[in-house]
Amino acid sequence: MTAVTHPRLAPQRGSVAGTWWSRAFVRAVEEAAFSVEDLRLGRSLARAGAVGSITVDSGSVVAAVDDRDDTFTVTVSVPVLDERGRAALAEVVASEAGRVAALMSGDLPHSLVEAAEESGVELLPYGAELGAACGCDAWLDPCPHALAVLTQVGWLVKADPFVLLLLRGLGRDDLLARVHALTSSAGGSTADDDPAYAVAEEAAARAQRLLAAIDEPGEDLGRWL
Secondary structure (H helix, E strand, O other), X not given: OOOEEEOOOOOOOOOOOOOHHHHHHHHHHHHHOOOHHHHHHHHHHHHOOOEOOEEXXXXXXXXXXXXXXXXXXXXXXOOOOOHHHHHHHHHHHHOOOOHHHHHHOOOOOHHHHHHHHHOOOOOOOOHHHXXXXXXXXXXXXXXXXXXXXXXHXXXXXXHOOHHHHHHOOOOHHHHHHHHHHXXXXXXXXXXXXXXXXXXXXXXXXXXXXXXXXXXXXXOOHHHXX
């Protein structure tokens, strides 16, 4: 599985609108915070563009955070799905036409998450699952620097749900390969046969434009959301 590094995000003005799944991720971050003040400081650092490039891998996120005259390295951990969970999630995605196309278009269908939960797979994390380590001297976990990183991860998850899947240990290529194998062995259609696939490719391009817009200083994200 290959880690994905996202470039430093530019400072943001105002709040960043979210999707239902990114709001769920934000709630988990709020649950993990020890105080409203810590959360406020973390969000302030995130919006100020103090977080460096973010490397997302299976079960982990690594980023540096600038705070005054110091830079601290933050590592965030998220529990990954075991092999049974990864297989079950792939089966859920393959079981309904259009789910691959939806993911590729930057959408995470609520029905997909519900079906995964019925299969025993918790895709969206909760507060206690978000672990963090930071080079600062704060005794809290997560500290404001970690909360800044988690806030920006929420922005990435909003733009591309595959970021969430990679955090849970199932990267995009792995998932698509598993779905292809399932649909091929069942004699069903593959993602390329899905009539919504062409639309999904355009929507996937839109998600990439959104990520680029996040990286532009002073860009009004509202027109992309």
